[in-house]
Amino acid sequence: MKRLVKVGVVCLLSAIVGSANAEPVLLGSGGILDTLYGLDNIVEIYNDELWTNTGEGLAAARGRWAGYVQDFGYLPGISGEEFEHLFSVSTIGYLDGAPSEVLLPEETGVVFRFGDDPSGAPLWSSQAGDNSDGADHMRTFLITGGESAGSYAICWEDLPNLGDMDYQDLVVEVNGVAPVPEPATVALLGLSTVVLLRRRGAYGRAKYRTYPAVNISSSESGKTLQAAVAKYKAGCGGIK
Ligand SMILES: [Ca+2]
Numbered sequence: 001m002k003r004l005v006k007v008g009v010v011c012l013l014s015a016i017v018g019s020a021n022a023e024p025v026l027l028g029s030g031g032i033l034d035t036l037y038g039l040d041n042i043v044e045i046y047n048d049e050l051w052t053n054t055g056e057g058l059a060a061a062r063g064r065w066a067g068y069v070q071d072f073g074y075l076p077g078i079s080g081e082e083f084e085h086l087f088s089v090s091t092i093g094y095l096d097g098a099p100s101e102v103l104l105p106e107e108t109g110v111v112f113r114f115g116d117d118p119s120g121a122p123l124w125s126s127q128a129g130d131n132s133d134g135a136d137h138m139r140t141f142l143i144t145g146g147e148s149a150g151s152y153a154i155c156w157e158d159l160p161n162l163g164d165m166d167y168q169d170l171v172v173e174v175n176g177v178a179p180v181p182e183p184a185t186v187a188l189l190g191l192s193t194v195v196l197l198r199r200r201g202a203y204g205r206a207k208y209r210t211y212p213a214v215n216i217s218s219s220e221s222g223k224t225l226q227a228a229v230a231k232y233k234a235g236c237g238g239i240k
């Protein structure tokens, strides 16, 4: 009987130590998003592969629970993998908005993708089709209330084939940006006018190239975003 009690005490202590070391989950009561924003103040956004810069955007780290150091940034345009680094996060736990970095529209382009480059895993794009495993490594939540209302929390899974699927390896709060939901919106955003896309060239990093106007009418809203963007690319003589 005494032995049974001892075993029970050891198990209880192990459980307490284990729970103290456990990582917080992303969702649910007491989880990361509840702690940061309150569950009543977030709505998940599922169309989050492409983004547009609505002005001077800002990206700020809010947490990291991962073995890998996370390099966060973006990929200008709608395809290609020219990753632009914004900041690295190596601290484990909640972060009060640091490090942070501005997102300039002349650098991201009108439409861009977010990117996360973990130290020991491939670079992941917010656009699943860019990724080596074809998986969606970023979940997005619109913050609807509180101090961060209007911002988005973007939450990354850093392991190939989505690993443990906890999506809390890096949590970044972004504002001044918005997801691109459909082709009609692409037209409204100005893809029918002139787009500046950053290109590396003889003068180093900051070289810009102007592409000609291509019309994408709102009547094409029934088509997929990719089809509308393909038309835009073709009209530009092919953007890589
Ligand atoms: Ca996603």
Ligand SMILES: [Ca+2]
Residues within 6 Å of the ligand: 157, 158, 159, 163, 164, 165, 166, 167, 168, 169
């Ligand atoms: Ca994970």
